[in-house]
Amino acid sequence: MGSAPDVYAALKKELEGTRAEVLTPGDEGYRESLKRWSEHCVKEAQAVVKVSSPDDVSKTLRFVKDNKIPFVVKGGGHSTSGSSSIADGLVIDLSKLRSVAVDEEKKTIKAGGGTIWEDVDVEAAKYGLATVGGTVNHTGVGGLTLGGGYGYLSGKYGLTIDNLVSVDIVLASGEQVVASETSYPDLFWAVRGAGQNFGVVTAFTFQGYPQPDPVFAGTLVFLPDKIPQIVEFANTFHEKNDGNQALLWGFSAPPPNNAPVVLVQCFHNGPLAEGQAFFADVLSLEPLVNTTSMIPYPQLNSLLNNSAGFDGRKQFGGGAFKLPLSAPFVSSLHTDFASFCTSHERMNESLLLFETIPYAAVTATPNSAMAFSNRGDYYNVATCFKWFDSGLDGEIREFSKGLLKRASEAAGVVGDEKVRSVEGVGVYGNYSNVDVPVAEIFGKNSTKLADLKNKYDPENLFSRGLRLVPRPMVVVN
Structure with missing residues (x-):
């Protein structure tokens, strides 16, 4: 390969006559294009290609392949694994592919590869529709979908990928293809859970569902002394819910007080009186803050946005838990989490979250039906650490892993080989790092995925995320 300036000048020439932009250091817009949700994922790419069509993507892929240029794909830039950033190559940036089209008759929603969930929620609502999206609406549609996708509507309709048409x-x-249950069905099987390893998705078509009415939702804030009562309520949630509710609860120390608190996010897809009755036991605990009310569905996925701003360094981590939980055990997790955060500067906005989203609709689909392998009789528990000192990167990652391992093992999921053999893996891929063993994310589906990887990407061009096959693409500098 020639020098970097020469090769990217050739790429600019290759894309002449299109609306694509090839940005290199010094170009207007280059610095802005490097921004990511987590500051520790910002890397100085040799070039950023803002593609404007599938043809642009095809030309760029052929170019990087011919010139042996390492690359990554960036949708919403929300990953904390760094999989959408690169320092020694090129970024294929999908931000120009940001569009939503609704087919009112079929009730389907088509979203461009660079779309964020806010775009989908707002446009679908114009037609009285919604689909299963993320709980933070500035998350990219692509990343969340290709890794599975849990949302407030999962209790009723399953995962985001379960509603992918x-x-x-x-x-x-x-080559540009459409993958579905009837067209390239083996590729479609792989895309639903491991899509980033198989190509660049330029558009997603989802099944939409009628959502004409507002929903009951909001945040409750309590002091930690209410943990026993909140755990008691969570333990009853499993039997009480009918799929129209969700309960997200956990620990943080948000501004302005920066003091440890318990956050409870309530959701009921129904009238005010029903929502208040369902959550009566926690509403009666006299929360310090109560923002629950009836809100339009598009507003729902913005409720957690304030706790998920774009400043600072961030690290996702994931595990699983079963109900019932014991209050002393949850209190011990809170003590360890709060102690770690308060003993390190500017970590107060970190979060440990028990995602109690009903899973009956999720487990109605077997783990063999698609690449995604985290379906089981359990819920996700997640950490999102936020900090500013780069010297803490390694320490925070190790603490997160240890805390989640303890939570998952004590809850009877991870570490129990019998459970792992009959259920899912107990690890949500979107919360994991790219260096974990493939079997931890895909379980028994790993072998089939490796076979399909060799079929659709025999040279392992898409090698920067979780590697399904061990051999990386040979790079010549």
Whole structure:
């Protein structure tokens, strides 16, 4: 390969006549294009290609393949694994592919590869529709979907990928195909859970559902002394819910007081009186803050946005838990979490979250039905650490892993080989790092995924995320 300036000048020439932009250091807009949700994922790419069409993607893929240029794909830039950033190559940036089209008759929603969930929620609502999206609406549609996708509507309709009708995808060869249950069904199987390893998805088509009414939702804030009562309520949630509710609860120390508190996020897809009755036991605990009310559905996925701003360094981590939980055990997790955060500067906005989202609709689909392998009789528990000192990166990562391992083992999921053999893996791929063993994320589906990887990407062009096969693409500098 020639020098970097020469090769990217050639790429600019290759994309002449299109609306694509090739940005290199010094170009207007280059610095802005490097921004990511987590500051520790910002890397100085040699070039950023803002593609404007599937044809642009095809040309760029053929170019990087011919010139052996390492690359990554960036949708919403929300990952904390760094998989959408690169220092020694090129970023294929999908931000120009940001569009939503609704088919009112079929009740389907088609979202461009660079779309964020706010775009989908707002446009679908114009037609009285919604689909299963993320709980933070500035998350990219692509990243969340390709890794599975849990949302407030999962209790009723399953995962985001369970409601994926088709994808428009550009393969490693540059070929553009539509994958669905009837077209390239084996590829569609792989895309739903491991899509980033198989191509660049330029559009997603989702099934939409009628959502004409507002929902009951909001945040409750308590002092830690209410943990026993909140755990007691969570333990009853499993039997009480009918799929129209969700309960997200956990620990943080948000501004302005920066003091340890317990956060409870309530959701009921129904009238005010029903929502208040369902959550009566926690509403009666006299929360310090109560923002629950009836709100339009598009506003729902913005409620956690304030705790998920774009400043600071961040690290996701994930595990699983079963109900019932014991209050002393949860209190011990809170003590360890709060002690760690308060003993390190500017970590107060970190979060440990028990995502009590009903899973009956999720487990109605077997783990063999698609690549995603985290379906089981359990819930997700997640950490999102936020900090500013780069010297803490390694320490925070190790603490998060240890805390989540303890939570998952004590809850009877991770570490129990019998459970892992009959249920899912107990690890949500979107919360994991790219260096974990493939079997931890895909379980028994790992072998089939490796076979399909060799079929659709035999040269392992898409090698920067979780590696399904051990051999990386040979890079010549």
